[in-house]
Amino acid sequence: MSISLQARALPVLETEPARRGPDRSADRRVTLAGLVVAIIFVALAVLSLALPAGARLGLWLPVHLALAGAAGTAIAAMLPFFVAALAVGRPVPAPVRVASLVLVAGGALLGVAGRLASGGDTSLVAAGGAGAFVAGMTLVGLSAALPLRAASGTRRVITEAAYAVAIVDVLVGVSIVALFLAGDADVVSAWSRLRAAHAWLNLLGFVTLVIAGTLVHFAPTVAGSRIRRRRAGATAVSLLAIAAPLVATGYAAGAAALAGVLASAGVVAALAGAAALALHGLHAHRDRAGWTTDLAWHRFTGTSLLLAPAWLLVATLVAAAGVLAHGTGPGSWRLDDLIGPLVLGFVLQVLLASVTHLVPAIGPGTPDAHARQRRLLGRVATWRLLGFNLGVGLFIAGHLASSSALGLIGGAMVLVSGVATLTLLGASLRR
Numbered sequence: 001m002s003i004s005l006q007a008r009a010l011p012v013l014e015t016e017p018a019r020r021g022p023d024r025s026a027d028r029r030v031t032l033a034g035l036v037v038a039i040i041f042v043a044l045a046v047l048s049l050a051l052p053a054g055a056r057l058g059l060w061l062p063v064h065l066a067l068a069g070a071a072g073t074a075i076a077a078m079l080p081f082f083v084a085a086l087a088v089g090r091p092v093p094a095p096v097r098v099a100s101l102v103l104v105a106g107g108a109l110l111g112v113a114g115r116l117a118s119g120g121d122t123s124l125v126a127a128g129g130a131g132a133f134v135a136g137m138t139l140v141g142l143s144a145a146l147p148l149r150a151a152s153g154t155r156r157v158i159t160e161a162a163y164a165v166a167i168v169d170v171l172v173g174v175s176i177v178a179l180f181l182a183g184d185a186d187v188v189s190a191w192s193r194l195r196a197a198h199a200w201l202n203l204l205g206f207v208t209l210v211i212a213g214t215l216v217h218f219a220p221t222v223a224g225s226r227i228r229r230r231r232a233g234a235t236a237v238s239l240l241a242i243a244a245p246l247v248a249t250g251y252a253a254g255a256a257a258l259a260g261v262l263a264s265a266g267v268v269a270a271l272a273g274a275a276a277l278a279l280h281g282l283h284a285h286r287d288r289a290g291w292t293t294d295l296a297w298h299r300f301t302g303t304s305l306l307l308a309p310a311w312l313l314v315a316t317l318v319a320a321a322g323v324l325a326h327g328t329g330p331g332s333w334r335l336d337d338l339i340g341p342l343v344l345g346f347v348l349q350v351l352l353a354s355v356t357h358l359v360p361a362i363g364p365g366t367p368d369a370h371a372r373q374r375r376l377l378g379r380v381a382t383w384r385l386l387g388f389n390l391g392v393g394l395f396i397a398g399h400l401a402s403s404s405a406l407g408l409i410g411g412a413m414v415l416v417s418g419v420a421t422l423t424l425l426g427a428s429l430r431r
């Protein structure tokens with residue numbers, strides 16, 4: 001048969017094929033909007049450093065803008081989107097997603113404003129913000145769970161379980177602080193212990209566990225390696241899922257004999273989980289096939305997600321040392337000790353790398369426009385990576401050595417690298 005006859009024999013579709021899978025266009029727009037709000041929170045955290053120390057309550061304001069504001073909003077934006085995309089489920093209606101973002105971001109802002117207005121004391125305004133944050137995270141959990149009812153893709157049990165435990169962690173952790181801000185007598189009297197429980201549930205529970213559950217699939221995607229079950233990833237999520245609740249229960253138990261045992265078991269689980277997450281990143285990086293285009297962009301995102309779990313391991317070592325040395329008593333928890341490795345090295349680095357990867361991946365525009373965004377976001381990638389991570393190391397060294405000069409140099413390097421990345425992100429979004 002001739003080639004022309006073969007061509008004529010081929011069926012010709014005169015109509016466009018039916019759409020495969022659910023429509024995600026609205027969900028993508030909501031997710032991108034949430035990531036933009038998260039970037040704004042990071043910028044506000046940076047700008048707040050210019051305020052007098054008393055006005056920003058020391059480092060409380062920038063830390064809470066970065067964690068409750070930026071990390072909380074980014075998680076509210078990405079978590080339901082990621083679950084629905086992995087499971088091939090129909091996303092919840094866009095108004096539900098928008099409401100969750102408004103409640104989370106608005107609650108974080110209201111909580112910060114109320115706490116500043118009260119000079120760091122209890123405040124009904126701040127309590128209302130915490131309540132709005134809890135309501136928003138409840139909607140986030142529902143937005144992630146509902147698409148699973150009729151999902152047609154492969155279920156990612158480890159990631160789904162990580163997200164479920166993380167949502168419970170943050171609901172409990174923020175509810176504790178809401179009761180404190182509202183002036184509940186029992187919580188106020190036990191605040192020295194419950195403050196540490198709140199911090200473990202929110203930082204080393206909620207934020208860390210969401211990132212770990214996401215990196216199980218996201219890190220191989222960014223590295224360009226095969227997405228498959230890796231024992232290190234499952235181990236990391238399993239141990240991190242039990243770590244924060246154990247430690248928080250130990251703090252809540254106070255002077256009970258079981259308190260020290262629970263807290264110690266929790267920090268050991270946290271250490272092992274952080275080590276497993278770092279190992280998972282190394283395996284994903286080792287298995288990568290290698291990229292042939294946009295090398296600088298891939299270098300920045302992939303290497304950032306490789307280095308961030310290493311800083312988490314440092315942070316868990318610091319946090320564990322406090323609990324193992326002091327039990328659940330005074331001196332066992334200091335947020336200042338974790339700002340370098342946990343807030344900057346882990347959370348902020350993952351946030352900047354993830355947004356840098358996702359803006360060209362899920363944002364609107366043509367393939368050519370996305371290619372221009374990737375080239376823009378890859379500018380001075382190596383210098384930004386080196387400056388950020390070397391700065392984190394110097395910041396930690398300055399804190400340990402009580403050297404303000406060393407800490408300022410490290411902080412300045414992190415600031416310059418972070419501002420450069422934020423500037424490139426802002427330029428890419430304008431395009």
